[in-house]
Amino acid sequence: MTDDLSSPDLSFYLKKTPEGEHLVFSGELTAQRLDRLEKELPGILRKSSGPLVFVLDSLTRLDTAGALFLNQTAENLRAEGRTCTWQGLGANFSRLLELARPPAHDTEKGKSCLAPSAVVEKLGETVCGAGATLVSLLAFFGVFLCRAARVACNPLRLRATSLVFHMEQVGLRAVPIVALLTFLIGLVVAYMGARQLQMFGAQIFAVNLLEVTVLREMAVLITSIVVAGRSGSAFTAQIGAMQANEEISALVSMGLDPHTLLVLPRVLALIFTLPLLVFLADIMALAGGAIAVRYTLDIDIHTFISQLYNVTKMNNFLVGMLKTPFFALAIGLIGCFNGFKVSGSAESVGFMTTRAVVQAIFSVILLNAVFAIFFTSIRM
Amino acid sequence: MDEEQAAMDDKTPIVSLRGIRNRFGAQTIHENLDLDIRRGEIIGLIGASGAGKSVLLRTIIGLNRQAGGSVRVMGLDMDKAKEKQREAVRRRWGMLFQDGALFSSLNVGENIAFPLREFTSLSAALRRDIAMLKLSLVGLPASAYDKFPSELSGGMRKRAGLARALVLDPALLFLDEPTAGLDPLAAGALDRLILELRKNLDLTVCMATHDLDSLYTVCDRVAVLAEKRISAVDTVNGLLRSDYPWIREYFLGARGRAAAERSAADGRTQ
Known part of the structure; x- marks a missing residue:
C-alpha cells in the first residue's frame, strides 16, 4: 500500500x-x-x-x-x-x-549585530583575541626553549627516530616541489631583468640582478612559504587530530611531556632541513637564471659563471642562509601551537590548519622585512 | 484513506526485508536476512559488535546498497521505485545517527529547521516556531536554539539530532545506538522520551542498541542479529525462553539479570 x-x-x-x-x-x-x-x-x-x-x-x-x-x-x-x-x-x-502549544515569543535575538556599537565591540574582541594569541604564542615559545635547553643538557632525551622521520617528511619530501618552483623563479627573474637591462645595453648586469634577488631574498622566501604551506599545516593537522582524539591528554596522563615528544622533533627537523632546502633552492634558481640568459641574451654558461664569480660577495648568500633558521623556528612553532589550540571537533582541526598557514606565511614575510632592515643597517 | 484500507495498512509491515545479503570484500555481513517491522511498534535490534546492526539500518534507509534481496518501506520496493516515490518515502522517515550528525556550520535551531527550509516554503518565522516546538518536545531548553553543535554535550547533541529527525513528523524513526555514551539518567530520560513521542506522534521506531535497560523498558519486540541473519524476533520475555546460546548469555548474563531486576522493580513501583 x-x-x-x-x-x-x-x-x-x-x-x-x-x-x-x-x-x-x-x-x-x-x-x-x-x-x-x-x-x-x-x-x-x-x-x-x-x-x-x-x-x-x-x-x-x-x-x-x-x-x-x-x-x-x-x-x-x-x-x-x-x-x-x-x-x-x-x-x-x-x-x-x-x-503543539506555540512557543513563548522571546525578544528577537541576533538582530543587534548590525548596531554600530556591535561593530566596535567585534573590533575590540578581534584585537584582544589577537593580543591574547600573541601572548600565548610567546608562552609556547618559552616552553619550547625550556624543553630545548633540557634536551641540550641531556641529548639522549631527544627522540631521534621522530626527528629523522620528520626531517624526511619536511626536508627530503619537499625537494622536488622546492627545486621546481625556485628553478622557475630564477628563470623568470633573469628573463624579466634581461629584457629591461637590454634597453640600456647593460644585459650582463642581469646576472648581478639575479644574484642579489635570488640569493638574498627570493630563494629563502619562496622555500619558506612552500614549507609553511606544506609542513606548517601538516604539523597543525597532526597535532590537532591528536588533540581532538585526546591523545595529547593520554600522553600527559602517563606523565610524558607532549612538548618534548611532539614539538621538539618537528621544530628541530625544520631548523635542520630548511637551510639545506634553501641551499638547494639557491642552486636551482641560479640554474634557472643561467638557462634564461643563455636563450635570451646569448650569454653562454661560461660567461655566466665568470660574471657570477666576479659579482658574488659572500654577503648575499650568507644573509639568505642566516635568515632560514629563524623562519624555520617561526613556521614550526606556529604550526605546533595551532595544533594544540584545536578543541574537540574535527571542524576545528580544519579551521586551525588554515589559521596556521596564514599566520606562518605572515610571520615569514614580516620577519623577512625586519631582517632586511637589520642587515642593511649592519652593512651586510 | 478509508477505514478498510487503513485497517489493511495497519497489518502490512511498514518495513519488510527479504533475503538481504550484504558483503564487504570477502566478508559476508548478512546472508538471507528477513525482517518485518510492524506499524506502530518499537523494535530493538541487538547483536554482537560488528554483527552489522548499523549496516542493516543503513541498508533500510538506502545509504548502503544491498548485494541481494529486497527492501520494502511503506509498501514500496526501494530498488524498483521511481526516484520521486523514493523521495516521498525518505521524507516520511527520520534517522538519528550515533552522535547526532548535526551540521557543524549551523546552530541547533537551523539544524532542526533544515528539512523545513529544504522541503517546504514556509515563512522563516513559522519555521523558527516549529523548530522551537520540536526543541521543547525533545526536552531541550529554548536557550539551546542559538548554540552550535560543538557547544553541546553528547546527550544534548543526540536530542537535537532527534528533534531534526522528527521535524517533518516522520512515520518511521530509525535510531542508531540512541543511549550509547549517555549517563544512566540521561539514557533513561531518552527512553521515556521515545515512548512519549511514539504515543503522541504515531511513530514506528526501529532502534539498534546495546542498552539492556532500553530493551526492557522501551521495545515491544527485539530482533536478534546473529549468524548473519535475524535469528529471532520476539518480546524480551519470549527471547528469555529461547535456548539459543548467544541470546541466553546476552539476557541472562550479570548485566542482563540486573536490567531485568530493575525493570521488574520499575513495574512494581509504577
Whole structure:
C-alpha cells in the first residue's frame, strides 16, 4: 500500500452559517502542505468577523507543524477578542493540538549585530583575541626553549627516530616541489631583468640582478612559504587530530611531556632541513637564471659563471642562509601551537590548519622585512 | 484513506526485508536476512559488535546498497521505485545517527529547521516556531536554539539530532545506538522520551542498541542479529525462553539479570 505517500492535498474554505463562521479543512495538514495555508489564510480571515469554528472533520492527517499553526492562528484571533472553537477533534488531533502549544515569543535575538556599537565591540574582541594569541604564542615559545635547553643538557632525551622521520617528511619530501618552483623563479627573474637591462645595453648586469634577488631574498622566501604551506599545516593537522582524539591528554596522563615528544622533533627537523632546502633552492634558481640568459641574451654558461664569480660577495648568500633558521623556528612553532589550540571537533582541526598557514606565511614575510632592515643597517 | 484500507495498512509491515545479503570484500555481513517491522511498534535490534546492526539500518534507509534481496518501506520496493516515490518515502522517515550528525556550520535551531527550509516554503518565522516546538518536545531548553553543535554535550547533541529527525513528523524513526555514551539518567530520560513521542506522534521506531535497560523498558519486540541473519524476533520475555546460546548469555548474563531486576522493580513501583 503506497497510499500514505499519495494522500489528498490540503483544501480549506470559509463557510458562513447561522451560528457563526466555519473554517473547513480537508485533506492533509502537514508541514509540507502548510505553505499555501500560511500565505492565504490571513486574507481569508480578514474577510471574516465574529466567532470562528475550525472544522477538522474531513482532515485525514495532521502533524505537529500543522497543529502548531492552527494553535497560533487561534491564539492570534483570541488576542483580537474573537472566540475560536474546534469541531471534529478526534482523540488524536486533540492530543496533537495539546502537544503543539506555540512557543513563548522571546525578544528577537541576533538582530543587534548590525548596531554600530556591535561593530566596535567585534573590533575590540578581534584585537584582544589577537593580543591574547600573541601572548600565548610567546608562552609556547618559552616552553619550547625550556624543553630545548633540557634536551641540550641531556641529548639522549631527544627522540631521534621522530626527528629523522620528520626531517624526511619536511626536508627530503619537499625537494622536488622546492627545486621546481625556485628553478622557475630564477628563470623568470633573469628573463624579466634581461629584457629591461637590454634597453640600456647593460644585459650582463642581469646576472648581478639575479644574484642579489635570488640569493638574498627570493630563494629563502619562496622555500619558506612552500614549507609553511606544506609542513606548517601538516604539523597543525597532526597535532590537532591528536588533540581532538585526546591523545595529547593520554600522553600527559602517563606523565610524558607532549612538548618534548611532539614539538621538539618537528621544530628541530625544520631548523635542520630548511637551510639545506634553501641551499638547494639557491642552486636551482641560479640554474634557472643561467638557462634564461643563455636563450635570451646569448650569454653562454661560461660567461655566466665568470660574471657570477666576479659579482658574488659572500654577503648575499650568507644573509639568505642566516635568515632560514629563524623562519624555520617561526613556521614550526606556529604550526605546533595551532595544533594544540584545536578543541574537540574535527571542524576545528580544519579551521586551525588554515589559521596556521596564514599566520606562518605572515610571520615569514614580516620577519623577512625586519631582517632586511637589520642587515642593511649592519652593512651586510 | 478509508477505514478498510487503513485497517489493511495497519497489518502490512511498514518495513519488510527479504533475503538481504550484504558483503564487504570477502566478508559476508548478512546472508538471507528477513525482517518485518510492524506499524506502530518499537523494535530493538541487538547483536554482537560488528554483527552489522548499523549496516542493516543503513541498508533500510538506502545509504548502503544491498548485494541481494529486497527492501520494502511503506509498501514500496526501494530498488524498483521511481526516484520521486523514493523521495516521498525518505521524507516520511527520520534517522538519528550515533552522535547526532548535526551540521557543524549551523546552530541547533537551523539544524532542526533544515528539512523545513529544504522541503517546504514556509515563512522563516513559522519555521523558527516549529523548530522551537520540536526543541521543547525533545526536552531541550529554548536557550539551546542559538548554540552550535560543538557547544553541546553528547546527550544534548543526540536530542537535537532527534528533534531534526522528527521535524517533518516522520512515520518511521530509525535510531542508531540512541543511549550509547549517555549517563544512566540521561539514557533513561531518552527512553521515556521515545515512548512519549511514539504515543503522541504515531511513530514506528526501529532502534539498534546495546542498552539492556532500553530493551526492557522501551521495545515491544527485539530482533536478534546473529549468524548473519535475524535469528529471532520476539518480546524480551519470549527471547528469555529461547535456548539459543548467544541470546541466553546476552539476557541472562550479570548485566542482563540486573536490567531485568530493575525493570521488574520499575513495574512494581509504577
